[in-house]
Amino acid sequence: MAGSLTDYLLLNYDRHALYDRPDWYDFDYIGYKAEAPFYHGVIERGMSEGQVFVELGAGSGRLLQDLLRAKVKCHAVEPNIHMLKACQKMARELSAIEVFSSECAKAHDFLGPPEDPVGFIAFPFNGLLHIHTLAELNEALQHVFQRLPPGGLFACDIMAPAWEVMEVGSVEWGRLDERVSPQTGEPVWTYDRCRFEPATHLMHSELRFIEEGASRGVELYYAQRMWTYQELLGALHHAGFGVEEIYGDVDFAAFDENSPRLLVLAQKPEG
Numbered sequence: 001m002a003g004s005l006t007d008y009l010l011l012n013y014d015r016h017a018l019y020d021r022p023d024w025y026d027f028d029y030i031g032y033k034a035e036a037p038f039y040h041g042v043i044e045r046g047m048s049e050g051q052v053f054v055e056l057g058a059g060s061g062r063l064l065q066d067l068l069r070a071k072v073k074c075h076a077v078e079p080n081i082h083m084l085k086a087c088q089k090m091a092r093e094l095s096a097i098e099v100f101s102s103e104c105a106k107a108h109d110f111l112g113p114p115e116d117p118v119g120f121i122a123f124p125f126n127g128l129l130h131i132h133t134l135a136e137l138n139e140a141l142q143h144v145f146q147r148l149p150p151g152g153l154f155a156c157d158i159m160a161p162a163w164e165v166m167e168v169g170s171v172e173w174g175r176l177d178e179r180v181s182p183q184t185g186e187p188v189w190t191y192d193r194c195r196f197e198p199a200t201h202l203m204h205s206e207l208r209f210i211e212e213g214a215s216r217g218v219e220l221y222y223a224q225r226m227w228t229y230q231e232l233l234g235a236l237h238h239a240g241f242g243v244e245e246i247y248g249d250v251d252f253a254a255f256d257e258n259s260p261r262l263l264v265l266a267q268k269p270e271g
């Protein structure tokens with residue numbers, strides 16, 4: 001029987017940075033693959049034989065799973081050691097080690113695959129929101145540009161800035177929702193809150209999980225820079241990319257400035 005939000009607020013929570021807990025990240029997101037057709041489509045039509053797909057901020061390998069199963073050559077770049085280890089474990093479990101390489105690095109300093117040439121680099125699923133300043137965004141995109149061959153492709157997707165929260169400043173604990181634990185089959189309750197910091201444009205979010213009947217839950221925190229679409233498109237242009245395709249949602253809807261997401265495919269000019 002579910003308690004109320006007031007009941008859950010009285011319980012104790014162990015606090016962790018979101019990406020230090022790949023188990024809880026996967027609990028929340030592993031089944032969500034709505035943006036995969038965008039990235040997989042580019043891999044199918046945009047990469048040549050022998051080239052490698054590089055995922056920046058690959059996390060626990062949510063989007064790499066199906067590619068590794070299909071024996072597409074993949075290189076995972078991930079700065080959080082807990083997420084990276086989860087990703088490497090997943091590649092071993094899929095017996096995909098011969099098509100998989102990885103490194104603990106960030107978008108602005110990764111080396112790339114040790115042997116084969118890069119064809120396509122992606123920074124999916126709001127990964128760019130973890131780059132917090134314009135100087136760092138420019139540095140990262142310029143580094144990506146340098147790592148690509150002429151004609152090489154880069155893609156990313158970000159959500160729209162949370163304008164409503166940004167306007168009011170903060171939203172208190174709420175959005176109580178029920179999930180089911182894959183381990184126990186028991187209900188798990190989740191709720192969250194967030195606070196916008198105007199000086200840095202950072203949205204600080206906290207997310208709680210509490211299993212049915214437990215007296216102690218988990219609290220995860222993370223901060224995302226609320227990039228506007230214009231800022232990201234401007235930084236891509238600044239790095240030298242040309243925009244090839246642009247969509248307003250995961251269903252390939254036409255893009256406009258009120259779109260819920262921006263999915264963009266950019267190309268380094270030939271020659």
Ligand SMILES: C[S@@+](CC[C@H](N)C(=O)[O-])C[C@H]1O[C@@H](n2cnc3c(N)ncnc32)[C@H](O)[C@@H]1O
Nearest residue numbers: 019056057058059062080083106107125127130
């Ligand atoms: C929203 S998760 C996405 C994970 C995975 N791509 C997916 O789709 O499930 C963002 C990931 O970016 C990583 N990250 C944070 N800062 C980064 C940076 N500067 N460069 C590359 N990755 C970064 C985080 O550690 C995290 O694993």
